[in-house]
Amino acid sequence: MKKLFEGIYSDSKSIYTKNLNKGKKVYGEKIINKNNEEYREWNPYRSKYCAGIKNGLKKNIFFEGCTALYLGSAEGTTVSHISDIVEKNGAIFCVDLSEIAMHKLTKLAEERENIYPILSDAQRIENYKEFLEEKVDALFQDISQRNQAEIFCKNAAFLKKGSYGCLSLKTKSISQSKTKQDILIEEKKILEKEFMIEQILSIEPYEKEHYLILVKKK
Amino acid sequence: MNQREFLRKQMLKKTREQIEEKFAGKEIHIIKAINLLTDLESINNLMTENLNEWKLRQPTGEAEKEFLNLEKNVKNINEQKEKLIEFIEKEMSTEFPNFSTIATPIIGAKLLASAGSKKKLCFAPASTIQVLGAEKALFNHIKHKTRCPKHGHIFNHPLLQRLPKQKRGKAARVIAGKLSIALKQDYFGGENNSKMVFKELEKIIEKISNEPEKIKKPNQPSQKNKPEHRTFTPEERRAFFEKQNKEKTFYKNNKTTNQTTPQNSNNKKTTNKKDFKKFNKFKKFKKFKKRN
Ligand SMILES: C[S@@+](CC[C@H](N)C(=O)[O-])C[C@H]1O[C@@H](n2cnc3c(N)ncnc32)[C@H](O)[C@@H]1O
Numbered sequence: 425m426k427k428l429f430e431g432i433y434s435d436s437k438s439i440y441t442k443n444l445n446k447g448k449k450v451y452g453e454k455i456i457n458k459n460n461e462e463y464r465e466w467n468p469y470r471s472k473y474c475a476g477i478k479n480g481l482k483k484n485i486f487f488e489g490c491t492a493l494y495l496g497s498a499e500g501t502t503v504s505h506i507s508d509i510v511e512k513n514g515a516i517f518c519v520d521l522s523e524i525a526m527h528k529l530t531k532l533a534e535e536r537e538n539i540y541p542i543l544s545d546a547q548r549i550e551n552y553k554e555f556l557e558e559k560v561d562a563l564f565q566d567i568s569q570r571n572q573a574e575i576f577c578k579n580a581a582f583l584k585k586g587s588y589g590c591l592s593l594k595t596k597s598i599s600q601s602k603t604k605q606d607i608l609i610e611e612k613k614i615l616e617k618e619f620m621i622e623q624i625l626s627i628e629p630y631e632k633e634h635y636l637i638l639v640k641k642k
Numbered sequence: 643m644n645q646r647e648f649l650r651k652q653m654l655k656k657t658r659e660q661i662e663e664k665f666a667g668k669e670i671h672i673i674k675a676i677n678l679l680t681d682l683e684s685i686n687n688l689m690t691e692n693l694n695e696w697k698l699r700q701p702t703g704e705a706e707k708e709f710l711n712l713e714k715n716v717k718n719i720n721e722q723k724e725k726l727i728e729f730i731e732k733e734m735s736t737e738f739p740n741f742s743t744i745a746t747p748i749i750g751a752k753l754l755a756s757a758g759s760k761k762k763l764c765f766a767p768a769s770t771i772q773v774l775g776a777e778k779a780l781f782n783h784i785k786h787k788t789r790c791p792k793h794g795h796i797f798n799h800p801l802l803q804r805l806p807k808q809k810r811g812k813a814a815r816v817i818a819g820k821l822s823i824a825l826k827q828d829y830f831g832g833e834n835n836s837k838m839v840f841k842e843l844e845k846i847i848e849k850i851s852n853e854p855e856k857i858k859k860p861n862q863p864s865q866k867n868k869p870e871h872r873t874f875t876p877e878e879r880r881a882f883f884e885k886q887n888k889e890k891t892f893y894k895n896n897k898t899t900n901q902t903t904p905q906n907s908n909n910k911k912t913t914n915k916k917d918f919k920k921f922n923k924f925k926k927f928k929k930f931k932k933r934n
Contacts, residue, residue: 527661533654540653542653
């Protein structure tokens with residue numbers, strides 16, 4: 425078992441995180457035991473952040489004990505692994521719009537102590553301002569809206585200066601007719617107002633029409 | 643650390659309450675039922691169409707067995723549809739006594755599904771109710787300045803169906819107004835006077851249908867610009883092509899040798915395009931004639 429980043433491990437084929445909630449699966453993934461530790465397999469086809477790591481992401485924006493804001497958490501597939509990474513001292517604030525997805529996430533939040541669910545639209549930051557008085561160390565966004573980049577910039581208000589954020593850009597939901605390269609150029613302009621862009625990755629074999637953008641707040 | 647734990651508990655409680663509020667409402671069952679009903683209708687249409695075609699070919703043996711099975715399924719779907727309609731009518735008349743009698747239960751349920759929840763529907767202004775169900779046209783109107791939609795789901799209302807096209811917009815406005823009043827009555831537990839209101843509404847609609855029609859102004863720009871439809875004679879066509887070819891060569895020569903008169907050639911090009919459009923129309927017309 426090799427250490428890729430802090431909290432993320434890999435063997436020859438797959439990527440793993442240490443299981444925080446011993447003996448429990450979240451979405452039917454594989455669990456393996458090695459050296460008295462329990463590891464959960466991270467499926468790149470179901471999580472865009474993992475696909476990014478497989479394709480050579482430069483930096484892991486999450487670390488042990490960090491507070492993170494996760495926009496578009498859905499059922500908590502990716503969130504469960506990030507919860508493994510930040511461990512008990514960390515906190516993940518998960519924002520999602522859909523009640524049905526949130527229903528599953530609250531069940532996950534009962535088991536894992538570092539998950540803080542928020543049911544709200546990510547565009548209306550005034551809805552969850554009160555919970556985020558301390559600024560967060562990491563920002564991740566994966567929502568399929570036309571103004572993804574603008575939402576990301578809005579939520580940058582919660583991010584500490586000089587810390588990292590990661591945006592998964594779904595080009596199909598911005599425009600059906602333009603090519604993804606053209607869309608990327610336009611969205612980059614919006615992002616550059618708030619951030620410095622560190623890396624742009626395509627996560628091609630795992631997810632089509634998607635980009636993963638690593639940024640650092642100015 | 644303790645503070646954080648407290649915060650987490652609070653947040654969990656709040657989201658759980660929000661979710662329950664969404665799920666607890668009875669209207670969610672109506673919304674799901676009406677969505678399923680529209681699905682069933684489209685499935686039914688598709689299946690009966692294909693089955694009827696198959697029936698004409700007279701299936702035998704193995705094919706007949708399959709055919710009979712499928713026919714049974716279609717019958718089942720029809721029964722299910724009727725049951726669903728009954729259920730929706732019952733639920734709507736208990737949840738919205740005033741609204742469902744004026745709007746008819748099915749249209750009312752469709753409006754409810756478009757609005758999303760009881761509260762949203764009841765607090766919507768009449769103008770919103772009028773265009774619910776025509777969202778696509780409405781946003782096109784806002785964005786691309788196309789014509790504004792006159793009616794959404796209300797279009798299927800029995801009172802609207804009898805009217806001529808020009809008067810439907812006005813009538814839809816009146817009905818939507820009455821509907822929004824009825825919704826407010828239902829939400830805040832008002833009395834049930836829907837039958838009286840419905841009769842009143844019928845009278846108003848009749849009055850509208852008896853009004854004389856507005857005469858359109860004769861000189862409207864849309865009619866002025868209409869291209870004339872006529873067929874081209876072969877001579878004309880030949881002349882057209884000759885002219886085009888000449889211009890093409892002229893343009894080419896000019897482009898390479900003579901750059902002082904770009905304006906002139908430009909002008910000619912635009913006229914050219916117009917003519918070509920006309921010709922295209924002619925071609926289409928010919929194809930159409932051949933087919934019939
Ligand atoms: C593709 S899913 C995210 C999947 C997740 N990242 C994972 O890997 O497990 C997108 C989610 O964004 C949510 N969403 C869409 N629009 C939103 C908005 N305006 N605000 C908050 N969440 C939104 C949707 O409810 C959906 O669950």
